[in-house]
Amino acid sequence: MERSDAHILVFPYPVTGHVNPMLQFSKRLASMGLRVTLVTTQPNTKPIEEAQSNNYPIHIEPISDGFQPGEKAQSVEAYLEKFQKVASQSLAQLVEKLARSERPIKFIVYDSVMPWALDTAEELGLDGAPFYTQSCAVSAIYYHVSQGMMKIPIEGKTASFPSMPLLGINDLPSFISDMDSYPSLLRLVLGRFSNFRKAKCLLINTFDMLEAEVVKWMGSQWPVKTIGPTIPSMYLDRRLEDDKDYGLSPLNLNVDACITWLDARDTGSVVYVSFGSLASLGEEQMEELAWGLKRSNDYFLWVVRELEEQKLPSKFIEDTADKGLVVRWCPQLDVLAHKAVGCFMTHCGWNSTLEALSLGVPMLVMPQWTDQMTNAKFVADVWGVGVRVKAPDEKGIVKREEIEECIREAMEGERGKEMKRNAERWKELAKEAVTEGGSSDKNIEEFVKEILCS
Numbered sequence: 001m002e003r004s005d006a007h008i009l010v011f012p013y014p015v016t017g018h019v020n021p022m023l024q025f026s027k028r029l030a031s032m033g034l035r036v037t038l039v040t041t042q043p044n045t046k047p048i049e050e051a052q053s054n055n056y057p058i059h060i061e062p063i064s065d066g067f068q069p070g071e072k073a074q075s076v077e078a079y080l081e082k083f084q085k086v087a088s089q090s091l092a093q094l095v096e097k098l099a100r101s102e103r104p105i106k107f108i109v110y111d112s113v114m115p116w117a118l119d120t121a122e123e124l125g126l127d128g129a130p131f132y133t134q135s136c137a138v139s140a141i142y143y144h145v146s147q148g149m150m151k152i153p154i155e156g157k158t159a160s161f162p163s164m165p166l167l168g169i170n171d172l173p174s175f176i177s178d179m180d181s182y183p184s185l186l187r188l189v190l191g192r193f194s195n196f197r198k199a200k201c202l203l204i205n206t207f208d209m210l211e212a213e214v215v216k217w218m219g220s221q222w223p224v225k226t227i228g229p230t231i232p233s234m235y236l237d238r239r240l241e242d243d244k245d246y247g248l249s250p251l252n253l254n255v256d257a258c259i260t261w262l263d264a265r266d267t268g269s270v271v272y273v274s275f276g277s278l279a280s281l282g283e284e285q286m287e288e289l290a291w292g293l294k295r296s297n298d299y300f301l302w303v304v305r306e307l308e309e310q311k312l313p314s315k316f317i318e319d320t321a322d323k324g325l326v327v328r329w330c331p332q333l334d335v336l337a338h339k340a341v342g343c344f345m346t347h348c349g350w351n352s353t354l355e356a357l358s359l360g361v362p363m364l365v366m367p368q369w370t371d372q373m374t375n376a377k378f379v380a381d382v383w384g385v386g387v388r389v390k391a392p393d394e395k396g397i398v399k400r401e402e403i404e405e406c407i408r409e410a411m412e413g414e415r416g417k418e419m420k421r422n423a424e425r426w427k428e429l430a431k432e433a434v435t436e437g438g439s440s441d442k443n444i445e446e447f448v449k450e451i452l453c454s
């Protein structure tokens with residue numbers, strides 16, 4: 001497509017699980033001729049200048065979130081309040097600055113958890129569309145709760161939503177099943193539906209075949225566009241040259257160490273373990289997980305973020321050095337694409353879930369909080385690509401024996417083989433969705449045309 005003058009701003013909430021998919025979506029838009037500027041307040045990413053100088057397909061604009069590097073807010077509420085106040089002002093200033101340039105902003109794609117960005121856009125005379133970084137099912141659940149169509153706390157043991165299987169309490173997003181756990185985050189996710197009817201459309205990081213019924217239901221109510229999975233192109237359709245990774249990942253990736261280690265393992269012999277960029281396991285749970293991995297006697301590659309390291313049992317790394325590699329962060333896509341990986345033990349963050357589905361990797365799911373419970377339900381019972389650990393005991397702990405058994409089931413049993421077959425099928429369908437003429441590809445084309453014509 002010819003490069004156009006249309007310039008759009010993409011503004012993710014500043015955490016990895018939100019920046020990654022919105023950055024990938026930005027690259028798709030840029031490949032279709034739009035000029036795209038991604039707004040970031042995230043300090044711990046590859047130096048911005050590096051991204052700018054390497055013929056990077058999009059522009060990056062840092063703005064302030066009101067905090068100095070390293071400064072911590074006193075609470076989630078305090079962070080969100082200051083972030084909204086400062087970032088909305090910074091956003092308006094940026095749009096006004098660009099209005100005086102050759103390429104003024106025409107449209108804003110904002111993270112759905114920041115509905116105030118649409119108000120700012122409106123004040124500046126711009127249209128906008130929210131980007132949902134979670135599944136369509138999860139968004140539909142929050143919608144029902146936000147509109148009072150599903151009362152919380154939920155009474156009884158199950159909850160029923162249109163176009164979805166019956167959900168048990170443990171399948172609901174944790175902010176809903178345990179309303180008092182994070183009241184400010186519950187407000188944040190429900191707030192996504194405060195002004196969305198004023199948006200041009202709703203962009204959702206999923207694909208039609210994956211959530212066919214709920215996508216259809218949502219599409220019958222609002223202008224929904226499924227645009228996922230937002231995985232770097234080299235792993236799916238291979239149409240975007242050089243699009244091999246998310247680009248703005250943290251420094252010090254152990255790329256070579258992880259891949260060299262995997263190269264030395266047999267096909268399907270390694271359990272890859274990661275709980276994403278935010279989840280923090282308790283010390284006891286960490287210990288159970290460590291011993292569960294050891295007891296399985298399988299090879300494992302385990303991402304333990306720096307702040308979590310002190311929770312590992314003492315001498316665990318030395319004692320398991322012949323079987324395991326523990327790293328602080330890894331190139332997850334390269335790891336999932338590696339033939340040595342037999343299953344992915346995951347917290348079921350939506351990006352990790354989509355990445356495993358897109359790369360055909362069966363999962364062992366151990367959801368921790370937020371949307372992960374609902375994703376786990378779909379992974380295990382709807383898409384048939386995962387084993388879910390039994391609900392934690394009364395202390396909230398999943399025991400080592402349970403972990404060991406689930407690893408065996410995923411790596412060795414008949415169930416594991418069936419999961420692998422299903423995962424291969426989802427991999428093909430994910431690829432189809434983003435390949436030319438696929439459902440997500442068509443939706444992105446349509447979105448671009450609508451912007452150009454507006």
Ligand SMILES: O=c1ccn([C@@H]2O[C@H](COP(=O)(O)OP(=O)(O)O[C@H]3O[C@H](CO)[C@@H](O)[C@H](O)[C@H]3O)[C@@H](O)[C@H]2O)c(=O)[nH]1
Pocket residue numbers: 016017018020133134249274275276277278279303328329330331332333348349350351352353355369370371372
């Ligand atoms: O060693 C690692 C570990 C993770 N990742 C990447 O980090 C991202 C992690 O995203 P996700 O799996 O979604 O987990 P979180 O970081 O926990 O994401 C938050 O945001 C998601 C999207 O809203 C939610 O679904 C999650 O529940 C929420 O915790 C993925 O792209 C991974 O590929 C790496 O590259 N290397």
